[in-house]
Amino acid sequence: MSRIALLLVLVPALAEGQTDPTALAGFEGRPVTAIRIEGNEVTRQYVISREMETGAGEPFRFAVLAADLQRLENLGIFAETSVTAEADGEGVRLTLRVAEAPALLLLPSFIYTEENGFSWGAALSAPNLTGRSVSLSARAYFGGTGQRWAKFSHPWIKGNHLSLDFYGAERERADTMNGFNEDSWEFTPGMGTWLGRHGRLRGFVSLFQMQSDVDGKTLDPDNEDKFFRIGFSAGYDTRDSWRDPRTGWKNEVEVIHSSGDGSFWTANLDLRRYLATFRRQHLLLSGLVTMQSGTVGEDVPVYLTYYLGGANTIRGYALEDLGPSLNGKNQLLTTAEYNFKLVDLARRDFFKWSFSLGLELALFADAGIAWSESQDFGFKRYRAGLGAGLRLLVPGSEQVRLDLGWSPQGGFLFHFGSGTKPAAQRQRLR
Numbered sequence: 165m166s167r168i169a170l171l172l173v174l175v176p177a178l179a180e181g182q183t184d185p186t187a188l189a190g191f192e193g194r195p196v197t198a199i200r201i202e203g204n205e206v207t208r209q210y211v212i213s214r215e216m217e218t219g220a221g222e223p224f225r226f227a228v229l230a231a232d233l234q235r236l237e238n239l240g241i242f243a244e245t246s247v248t249a250e251a252d253g254e255g256v257r258l259t260l261r262v263a264e265a266p267a268l269l270l271l272p273s274f275i276y277t278e279e280n281g282f283s284w285g286a287a288l289s290a291p292n293l294t295g296r297s298v299s300l301s302a303r304a305y306f307g308g309t310g311q312r313w314a315k316f317s318h319p320w321i322k323g324n325h326l327s328l329d330f331y332g333a334e335r336e337r338a339d340t341m342n343g344f345n346e347d348s349w350e351f352t353p354g355m356g357t358w359l360g361r362h363g364r365l366r367g368f369v370s371l372f373q374m375q376s377d378v379d380g381k382t383l384d385p386d387n388e389d390k391f392f393r394i395g396f397s398a399g400y401d402t403r404d405s406w407r408d409p410r411t412g413w414k415n416e417v418e419v420i421h422s423s424g425d426g427s428f429w430t431a432n433l434d435l436r437r438y439l440a441t442f443r444r445q446h447l448l449l450s451g452l453v454t455m456q457s458g459t460v461g462e463d464v465p466v467y468l469t470y471y472l473g474g475a476n477t478i479r480g481y482a483l484e485d486l487g488p489s490l491n492g493k494n495q496l497l498t499t500a501e502y503n504f505k506l507v508d509l510a511r512r513d514f515f516k517w518s519f520s521l522g523l524e525l526a527l528f529a530d531a532g533i534a535w536s537e538s539q540d541f542g543f544k545r546y547r548a549g550l551g552a553g554l555r556l557l558v559p560g561s562e563q564v565r566l567d568l569g570w571s572p573q574g575g576f577l578f579h580f581g582s583g584t585k586p587a588a589q590r591q592r593l594r
Contacts, residue, residue: 479569480549
């Protein structure tokens with residue numbers, strides 16, 4: 165590939181970090197004599213260095229540097245990264261500058277589900293504990309859904325990204341689709357590792373409890389179900405960016421066994437393909453298949469079945485309209501979404517804090533089906549919707565979605581969502 169062609173490939177990746185690739189073009193192939201890191205007031209230097217394949221004594225390559233900067237962005241702890249270079253004899257000396265995002269934030273927050281509406285509360289986020297890219301986040305919400313949860317993640321303890329994570333949550337809400345008031349909690353620790361550069365492997369165990377105020381909603385006649393779950397997942401991730409991907413795959417197979425008051429298997433096949441089209445546009449194709457063994461009401465509790473409609477399944481339908489007729493223990497969901505970049509994801513300064521924010525326009529189409537019995541899986545029960553919306557790219561939840569969907573039966577409907585649609589449709593509450 166010629167140097168000019170290589171620059172055209174790298175400009176989109178490097179521009180977000182405010183690095184001028186044309187200023188680096190003359191150093192291609194020269195030996196790197198030193199790398200100076202500046203701006204890391206909290207982050208340990210080795211946390212930055214271990215993400216970089218560009219090193220002293222190695223020949224300088226644009227492609228390697230672009231991948232280094234992308235891995236630093238994927239950490240989620242920097243609002244901006246940039247690199248400058250200067251001649252050092254026959255070699256090149258590099259300076260890497262980072263602008264750290266806030267290491268600790270306590271702010272008002274809210275959540276929204278189409279079943280329970282808005283809930284308000286407070287959010288604690290510490291994405292860079294001890295300067296080691298260890299993250300801790302916690303939320304407490306009141307309103308439509310009373311919810312308290314905490315997440316912890318240590319992404320690289322040793323080896324090839326050996327990681328430790330934990331999720332704990334308690335919820336109180338009206339399960340309107342199943343007709344009872346839910347009081348539940350779960351406790352899920354897990355461990356993971358990378359397989360080479362793109363492979364992912366994770367195992368976890370989970371304790372889950374559900375209490376109902378209405379007889380007949382739980383498998384146990386005392387209105388309280390308890391489950392012990394053990395599961396693993398294998399994935400393949402070639403995205404060019406975790407925060408704002410334009411090319412690559414993100415695929416995962418997950419298998420879970422639940423035992424206790426019921427006994428059943430759950431399998432998820434999650435496929436996501438990102439295709440770059442033009443300079444500021446890309447296409448997302450995603451598909452999710454969830455299959456569960458057993459019989460609903462005997463092995464699988466009714467509150468773990470899937471109801472379609474709303475922001476995170478088939479937009480253009482309201483959950484309360486489509487869900488009663490299209491539900492089941494299994495689901496198949498597909499989405500095509502074409503995105504136009506309106507405001508590039510870049511550093512924005514607010515007082516003394518720095519964040520990376522962006523804005524996109526999306527055109528989308530969804531289709532799907534849910535079923536429990538094989539005879540209910542058929543084309544006549546498929547539903548589809550399409551529409552357009554805005555994506556506010558924000559730290560923490562990746563994006564906030566504002567969508568206007570349409571379907572022949574549901575007409576025009578406004579949908580509000582948090583997080584990417586492929587990620588949100590994996591959640592039990594959506």
